[in-house]
Amino acid sequence: MTLATFGHILGGIGIFLLAVSLLTQGLQMAGSDILRRVMVRWTKTPFHSIGLGLSATALLQSSSAATVIILGLVNAGILPLGHAIWMIMGSNIGTTLTGWLVSTVGLDFDIKAFALPFIGIGMMMRLFLKSPGYTAAGLALTGFGLFFLGIDILKDAFSGYAENIGVDGTADMDGFRSLVTLLLIGCAATILTQSSSAATALILTGTAGGLITLEGGAAMIIGANMGTSFKAVLIVIGAAPNARRAAAAHVMFNLLTAAVALAILPLLLTAIAGIERLLDIEATDMVSLALFHTLFNIMGVLLISPFVPMMTRFLEKRFVSAEEEDGRPHYLDDTTLEIPAMALDALLRELKRLQHIAARVTLNAVTAEDDKTRKTKAAEDAARYRESLSGLSGRINNFADALAKTQLSEDTSNRLQYALRINRYLHEFVRLSGSLADVAAFIRSSKLSPALTRDSQKYLDRCIRTLRLLADEKPLPKTALALLKKDYGKMKDSLLRGGVRKAISVNALSHYLDSLSLTRRMMEQGIKARLYLLMLEVGGEPPASADAHEEDHDIEDGALPASQ
Template sequence: MNSSPTFGMLTVSLLGGIGLFLLGMTMLTDGLKLAAGRALERILAAWTRTRLHGLATGVLLTALVQSSTAMTVAAIGFVNAGLLSFTSALWVVFGSNLGSSVTGWLVAWIGFKMKVDAFALPFIGLGMALKLTGEGTRRGGLGMALAGFGVLFLGIDLLKEGFEGLGPQALPQLDGTLPGVILAGLLGIGLTILLQASSATLTLVLTAVAGGMMPVEVGAGVVIGANVGTTLTGILAAIGATSNARRLAAAHVLFNVVTAVVAVAVLSPLLRLIHAVGVWLTGSGDAVTQLVLFHTLFNLLGVLLMWPLSGPLVRFLLARFTTADEDAARPRYLDRNVAAVPVLALQALRHELARLGHLAMQLAREATRLNPVALPWTAPVPQADVRLGRQLQSIEQLQLQIGKFVSETSRGAMHKEVATQLPELLRIATHFDTLARVMHHVGVQGNHTPRADESPGLSLLILPGMPERAPADAAPPGTDIVACVVPVFTAAEAFFAAADPEGTQQAQGGPWLAGEARAAFEEAYQTAKASLLHAGAGGGVDVNAVYDWLSRLSDLRRAVEQGYKASQRLAALPELSGQTEGGAAQPLGYPAAGDGGASPGMESAE
């Protein structure tokens, strides 16, 4: 009776091996992320200051979590959240490709040189003991990682058995010629897309080469394809993400494709060199070691290729995938040709300053609407923090460009009328920048403030002059304290619309309307402040809640004052008449209060 395993049994063994490997990889990655807590975020922020630091971080973290795909997706997520710059994340991703070769070395040294059961089963037992006794803690995460490490190598052992039983005839016959290598590369891309893990494809190839089912040249082609196929996960993670996240995914694709093309071009001489070195060092040309060394060297070759090309690559990608916010950060009126003619430079600066003011007022209105401007107060807006952050970044970048342009213009000879207006323009830009930063904070606070149904304690406030509380089923809890501040935010929104330098109200007496809107805001602010203080002193409401709202209203008032100063100073700028006397001295006679935008009070806003 033939006791050899049937083809069906071997196929089941292969599928089970793949499944165990992927399960172990998932457990290892998830467990380490749980055990690390927020340490991964801190490491990425602290260890990526230079491209060499970023490269080393990518290598080490990928070697730790055993998944270049997970590291790439994590880097895209951190860029999307603004925790990593594009350039820093770029080298983390390049390092993750190099770090993925550690998996191959583990498989070659442990999976094929040791009895797997001797260490895999103790790892699983110890890991599950830690997980069960520390569910939801870092100890539990470490236990899951240890168990995953053991399961991963059990999967490799099953794969070895399956490939050894199938024999070379079970796979398509491919040779080491260029068409054969290209077909092998396509096979590697398909396997990686199917398995969603280049490490799984690499392990399959190593076990196939070890079992004599695949020549080293074909295995190298599959490994090259696996590196290209792993970019799909990053592309999917970047869909709908920020511009920098999409640029990072594009850089990942470019890196892997360029590396793959170069690796195919030098495949034969590189494999001959690796074989000669292996024979010289060990006395034998072990096919598995050759393939692992090839995987490491061609990823290292990709890093070396990208080192001098990273600057042009970054500039190329920064010009792509732009968003409206990033376009807003680019000066529309300023360039070197204009800077050469001081009078034209001054006109261009005024136009750009009006754009800066419009962007600041736009941010301020959006931030105001995240606070209570009507009842009932609307629910928090998803991703509002991210959008406000992008708008603030655009404003700060544009202000930086304006400052550089002023410096460039001031170096040349210019008329006195132009020279005296440049400091005033910088002062106005500072007011707009301060307004934007303060309102960004107000908007984020508003979006994260619990609503009425989440803070029933706020409903205890009954304000002077307001009707007595209706029955509980007639008004939602928390309405009173919110109703107190609604007029202030409504008045602020009206002011920001009136003070917008590019708003529709500018043609209808903008400075006068802004003054009226500011006076209306001040009246609403003083009324709400008195009511909140009265309620806090009377003990009818949580004093901490009163303090929080008073602090936010104070920030809002400061922003209104900065906007008022900017709009009045901008409106008071004289026309360029080519004369030094008369109107040129008037705007500089404006009170200098508020320089730097630090004073929140009314007395500094005259």
Template sequence: MLLFMNPTVKEIAAGVAILLFGMIMLEEGFHSFVSGPLQVLLKKSTDKLYKSIGLGFLSTAILQSSSLISVILISFISAGLLELRAGIGIIFGSNIGTTATTWLVSTLGLKIDIAGLAMPMLAFGIVLVLQKPKKLKGIGQILAGLGFFFMGIYFMKNGFDVYKDNINLADFAIPGVLGLLVYTFIGVLITMILQSSSATMALILTALAVGQITYTNSLALSIGANVGTTITAIIGSLGSNTSGKRLAGAHFIFNIVTGLIALVFIGYLGQLVDIISEWVGIAQSNYTFKLSVFHSIFNVLGVIIMIPLINPLINILHRVFKSTDEEDIIEQPQFLDENALAYPQTALLALRNETKRLFEKAAFTIIPHGMNIHRTDLFGEEKIKEVVKKSRKEIEVNIEELYLRKIKTIYSKIIEFTTLAQSRSSVSPELTKQFAQIKLASRNIVEAIKALEEIRKNMNVHLFSENMHIRHEYDLLRQKISKILRELYLLQKSPEPTLHLKNLKKLKSKAEKSDILLDGTLDQLIKESKIPSSVVSSLVNDSHIVALISKKLIEAGELIYISQDTMDLTEVNP
């Protein structure tokens, strides 16, 4: 407790907290662009390893901050915009990109002060966060996240300034292997304190100029500075999901391995630096340029060595950082085997099985949780009215994320597989119709999920409303969907589905005729002042959307379960 009474410690702790908050805002901001143009751009820019490395090099060379690139990457990975392999490639390129900063410092003595942009980023970011359009809000969260990130760095650097002036490298002048290890550790420590490998390099160059350290010691310091840059990424990953932690781990492992290789072969690398320096006309006493050459060599060498080890590295990261909630798993199709494309009938059977799986994943898991109703209650014996009434606790679920991880890929593969099945051989009109039904059922499933996502916010708000009439109306909306889900569940379980089909037809008819705007319910509520005017438009819109969800679910269920019984498989074998 006494430690935290120290103002320096408090400032450093505040910096860490602000930096982590910035990381959370960054991740939230990037979530707004999932499945949009940004994802398409990133996918095209990172679909090959050389593209990922090139992107990392260019972005770091332009922004002059590998730490910034690392934390943005962690946000991308956490938001599902990038795969781990692509992120590792960008990290590789980013490390090479840091050499551009070293050359810039050594030649021009310049460094862009990105931290100076913190306040403008925060100002513009907060203004945009308050806007209603999702994309503008997302841009605002990204800007504010970067602003908080740089402000966190600022506080951390200010806190460590107390120690910076007391660093005298001459105090640690140790010859031999022990000296290399000590100076490497000092390089890590100084970079962690200064939060800038470039600042560490400036300190090294100053020490060299006045003869405080030897050239060999300066090389060890630069290796430590390179390893020290991972500290910011590790801190930033603390607030991220498993995928973000894996990327930070990859960054750490890469820099550690690169640093160890450079240390082991530092004598040979030093000789190589001398040869290259002499070849390009760099004076033997020009330590600034020679350090830049060394920095470039060991970073490029590290990338060359690590490229063949990417797959083992990914396997290690998956074992070390295990996901307990499957947050990083993208669901893949189970039945869409390429062999099934040999005949239209086998392809159709595979598609029906996959579409059924997709439907049950959406209707029996995602949608109930989206309405804050547990599956065990919904599909039990208790009356729907009682189930809905007691389901007052909000279930923490991100429908958009679940859609991206559990639905989107399977849906895309179903559409692609259907197209391939229809194009590979002659297909009868009847089979063409059934392929079309598969596409329609899949689309209905997706549209039902998207529609629920649209009204979930209002549902959650009015679930706890003090106005009993508002609660009642939103409970009725949940009941309508719940009744349909239960009938669909019983339909796929029952050997005799006739009764459930009749019930579904009745529910479908009710859904089509149900309109709170026209049936007098809304008029009565308004006349008797039972609900405020601020809720009227939400209730009208949400009632319409629930009718749409009901219709989509029933139509999808009919196409999947009813059509399956009439499917002709007599021509599976040629």
């Protein structure tokens, strides 16, 4: 290979990558928000999900861009894992459009005459039309023109190279080992260019230029398809578990499809020749490769489809985060429903575990070390836990609903009513748990008067000490609710006086009081849940309401009145 030929190939790849980038950017700017909304709404069935994944990739001309959107929606918890797997399978079929574009346009006419007007019109739209929609369309048109210009440059480079070496570059590469080598080359081409479209165009133009045989090109197409998994793996580094599961599904799908396609490659090529004769298609190597690319991806979808539910269940047990593990029921088992008393005991143990975890996570977020990075991490952990624990509360409700439909004794029925009340308290506790960290941050960052700081800190300390008791599952004093309300009332009065005396701005006061009100409700719900749990464990009367006024006793670690 001469330096000039190498430069032509490198330049063609560069222009092609630029084309894919501009085309993707333009189409994303024009319709990515719409595409996201459509992805969420139109994935009700596997057929819809496959069709949407196919359409998104064909439209964006980038499986990577479509994968980024899919994994982003999964990472945000908007798109379920099962739907994402079907969309990824459809996305793989969508990558075959590049092959059909290249092979349908062909290489036997003046590609530059076709491509250059798109580049000119697109750039004029980009420069002179200020509307975001026209700007995006201009980028897409420019990318479309560069797409074919890159193909033209690669065609000339590969044709010249094949003529110089005088033989087909892969003509002597027979046998399974050679096919595996070509497959790995195709995979490397996708990884290095970060574009399966670019790799596919390279393979097609190389085949058309006589550098690659049909069988060798087919093996490289399989490899290029495999290489798309690499981008998915990169995207999900540090992502949520569900996004990692979706990426793993992408890898599994591509590897299984590639293994089967390589194993039956001669049969697939024979089938393609038969299809071309049946449809009276001109049998060029480019058309054959485009047809092969489509056929083996459809084959992969048909092959894997029956196993998607099994794959989903398998992956849901992998990449389990701490918050996911804590958010899964540990004691609820449908087999216990046959013995209602045993099922109720399991339900109460699950409620107790839910409160322990919720209090621990809330406490960690409030007492995180005074370091921005650690506080941010604690807040992010707490947010993930809120979502996970809300799900656990929902599963507890479902179990309680199933239990309520069984034959219950009067005592079990009464205890189940209290259990439902406890779960409601804990659901509210989890929902409002972020408010206490907001109050703690406000106290630290605001320049309050000494009196306001003292009263605010006293209330915050009361909440923290109570949370420690809840997290450690230690007994609460019967006066816990009254003590909380008393400290809250003192602090609220102090704040209102401060607002009148202009010790704190009215806007800041309003925001602070809103947050404080949420923390009071959160703590009340947590305390009530704990006292009701204790009542169900040891028996006795329901705890006093939050409105009861009892004498003031500090809740101190190690010096606590025992619950009765």
